[in-house]
Amino acid sequence: MAADETPVAKRLKSIKHIIIVCSGKGGVGKSSVSAQLALSLYASSPTARVGILDVDLTGPSIPRMLGLDGRGVLQSSEGWVPVYADGSEARLGCMSVGFLLKRKEDSVVWRGPKKNAMIRQFLSDVRWGELDYLVIDTPPGTSDEHLSLLEHMAPVHSRLSAVIVTTPQAVALMDAMKCLSFTRTVNLPVLGLIENMSGYVCPCCGEVSNVFSTGGGREMARQEELTLLGSLPVDTELVTLLDAAESADSEQAADELSHGTERTFQLIDQYQRTSSSKLFKPIVEGVISALAVSSGTPQASSAEDAKIES
Ligand SMILES: Nc1ncnc2c1ncn2[C@@H]1O[C@H](COP(=O)(O)OP(=O)(O)OP(=O)(O)O)[C@@H](O)[C@H]1O
Ligand code: SF4
Numbered sequence: 001m002a003a004d005e006t007p008v009a010k011r012l013k014s015i016k017h018i019i020i021v022c023s024g025k026g027g028v029g030k031s032s033v034s035a036q037l038a039l040s041l042y043a044s045s046p047t048a049r050v051g052i053l054d055v056d057l058t059g060p061s062i063p064r065m066l067g068l069d070g071r072g073v074l075q076s077s078e079g080w081v082p083v084y085a086d087g088s089e090a091r092l093g094c095m096s097v098g099f100l101l102k103r104k105e106d107s108v109v110w111r112g113p114k115k116n117a118m119i120r121q122f123l124s125d126v127r128w129g130e131l132d133y134l135v136i137d138t139p140p141g142t143s144d145e146h147l148s149l150l151e152h153m154a155p156v157h158s159r160l161s162a163v164i165v166t167t168p169q170a171v172a173l174m175d176a177m178k179c180l181s182f183t184r185t186v187n188l189p190v191l192g193l194i195e196n197m198s199g200y201v202c203p204c205c206g207e208v209s210n211v212f213s214t215g216g217g218r219e220m221a222r223q224e225e226l227t228l229l230g231s232l233p234v235d236t237e238l239v240t241l242l243d244a245a246e247s248a249d250s251e252q253a254a255d256e257l258s259h260g261t262e263r264t265f266q267l268i269d270q271y272q273r274t275s276s277s278k279l280f281k282p283i284v285e286g287v288i289s290a291l292a293v294s295s296g297t298p299q300a301s302s303a304e305d306a307k308i309e310s
Contacts, residue, residue, distance in 0.1 A: 024175025054096035192227035
């Protein structure tokens with residue numbers, strides 16, 4: 001079978017840009033950055049169609065972060081239907097192994113071949129439809145999941161790129177360098193670096209304290225000729241929002257299955273009002289501009305144009 005006729009190729013044909021979010025080290029905020037990237041791309045235009053695929057198979061956290069815990073995947077004749085965070089608008093779809101587990105506490109203990117098969121199935125069977133962006137959240141480091149993604153996607157999709165998330169400490173940066181080295185080995189273009197947990201903004205007085213060291217992401221970007229897409233401080237509002245999404249699960253999931261997605265709509269709306277979403281705006285504009293450049297689309301003259309032209 002020719003490469004462009006495989007089930008994965010046919011499915012990915014309708015996706016314009018695929019952004020793999022990776023980090024060298026665990027716990028640096030890769031999943032929350034992935035969720036914020038998907039939400040911000042969704043909000044970047046009233047017509048943007050976005051998917052988020054969670055391939056952190058052993059620690060899927062995207063359903064919880066988007067307030068979708070407890071939801072199940074529907075099987076249609078055309079494949080798995082993503083779970084839509086925006087209900088019938090169906091512009092923000094999500095797929096995760098978390099939706100396939102009987103209970104969210106169940107652990108996934110799989111060896112490489114099973115992980116590879118699951119990822120191939122995600123890529124070939126999910127009925128995303130036309131998407132402007134597919135954001136892929138990956139496990140920390142460079143593991144079976146990354147290799148499987150590239151093995152299946154690189155031969156059939158030309159608009160694959162990565163975003164690297166790090167925190168400013170030396171140990172996280174060292175791991176981020178390994179992640180960068182991996183992207184270079186496999187020829188995966190990097191749109192830029194995001195420095196997360198870069199300082200703590202006091203909710204009382206707005207004073208910024210550098211809990212960890214500072215400026216490491218900027219320095220790494222300078223040395224490696226990468227774009228620093230932005231720095232995000234520790235945001236207590238963001239934690240509260242993501243925790244609220246989690247705690248609502250047990251009481252409301254069953255109700256939500258039958259009564260639509262009011263809670264997830266609220267989450268999208270609440271996120272737009274956080275200081276994190278405002279700080280994320282230039283990051284998403286940087287991502288959109290970098291995608292336009294990498295795909296040869298004439299570069300937009302302003303961030304606003306970038307949103308429309310991409
Ligand atoms: N900027 C931030 N401000 C406040 N809390 C944050 C921020 N970024 C991440 N967190 C919190 O830190 C925790 C770890 O974040 P997250 O799960 O996104 O990290 P990760 O790198 O994906 O972790 P893993 O290694 O488990 O995949 C989460 O509870 C998340 O809500
Ligand atoms: S930064 Fe100032 S207002 Fe904020 S907790 Fe510290 S002392 Fe209090």
